[in-house]
Amino acid sequence: MSKLGNLGARLHRGEVGYDFIRNRKLWYGISILITITAIVGLAVRGLNMGIEFQGGAVFNTPKTTVSVAQAQEIAEEASGHDAIVQKLGGGDKATLRIQVAGIDTKQADKVSAEIADKLGVSENDVTGELVGPSWGEQIANKAWQGLGIFLILVVIYLAIAFEWRMALAAFVALIHDITITVGIYALVGFEVTPGTVIGLLTILGYSLYDTVVVFDSLKEQTKDITKQTRWTYSEIANRSINGTLVRSINTTVVALLPVAGLLFIGGGFLGAGMLNDISLSLFVGLAAGAYSSIFIATPLVADLKEREPQMKALKKRVLAKRAQTATEGPATDVPADDEVYDDEPEDTAAAVVGPRNQPASRNRGRNRPSGKRR
Helix, strand or coil: CCHHHHHHHHHHHCCCCCCCCCCHHHHHHHHHHHHHHHHHHHHHCCCEECHHHHCEEEEECCCECCCHHHHHHHHHHHHCCCEEEEEECCCCCEEEEEEEECCCHHHHHHHHHHHHHHHCCCHHHCEEEEECHHHHHHHHHHHHHHHHHHHHHHHHHHHHHCCHHHHHHHHHHHHHHHHHHHHHHHHHCCEECHHHHHHHHHHHHHHHHHHHHHHHHHHHHCCCHHHCCCCCHHHHHHHHHHHCHHHHHHHHHHHHHHHHHHHHHHHHHCCCHHHHHHHHHHHHHHHHHHHHHHHHHHHHHHHHHCCCHHHHHHHHHHHHHHHHHHHHCCCCCCCHHHHHHCCCCCCHHHHHCCCCCCHHHCCCCCCCCCCCCC
16 A cells, blocks of 8 residues: 555544644634735736627737737737737747737727738738627626526535535635635736636536535534544544545645646646636636635534534533543443444544544454453
8 A cells, every 4th residue: 555545544544633623723814814815916906807808809810930029019009908919839930819908890900900010911811809898798797697506506505415504614615715716816917718717617616525525524423423422523523634635635636737737838838828717717726625625614614513502511521521531540441422432542642533433343342351250
């Protein structure tokens, strides 16, 4: 077995673990800082909306030696508007994609003629496409509607399948991921296109997947939790995170690798700039989703559950029992209310990891000597 696989097995069995719940205030602080930075970037710089949302024209040139900076200067002088130029392909000669927002048909013809003249080619060789802002506005409205419906359905499903606290935590995690992704777009200055909207909606499923995996493990392990006095809810929640940690890391890395290829190789080295709009949203969203499912969603559920009177009473009983054990020494027999978790070691130092509901070891101790002479 590989080292990573061995570590995953040890995390699942509770032999090792990191206390994510105890350090939850640190993760909350980091998330708040990142979110504030994203909001400030969005407020100060704003989003670089593509022509699909603003309206304008797109020009494609034949292969040329003209640089991106020169083509941008030509387009801006001819139109009087800012231009975005992307180099498609590598080598000394490459096709240029020139976008100019906020121009009409007459201005587009002027820009096309000016570009052809500066490049020394026929005007017919420069293809142009005029885009109206109404289409992009419809796309944006449909995206907002889809996002709203998705969030409502997610909250309803999680509230039925699990409970409302988990639904609320998952909702907060999703908003956290969306805010960070949109803020990164504002800070980096990448163009927002319909591809960006598609990528943004796609990451919601990935983010929710990791969260539901942890919640399912937590729901299973906390069944009849008040009938035992060995573990608190937070400790069991921490065990759920550790038990699915390697799985979450593996699925996230596997998903990020092809997206990173699109973003860094396709959009960077190969010059396929149109890939950046969707690949950046996927890359940032996948990373943020993996982070929020581990460091935000489950700790938030633990916080909400620990406020319940039953969980408060359970925590008092657990701490009282540990104090009694520390004073009097460990008991020779396991109490009846701990039988559901009796596969775990008696050492209370392992409480940071939490229990695992594996009833296969319930018969542990049947072959122990009774202490009676035969």
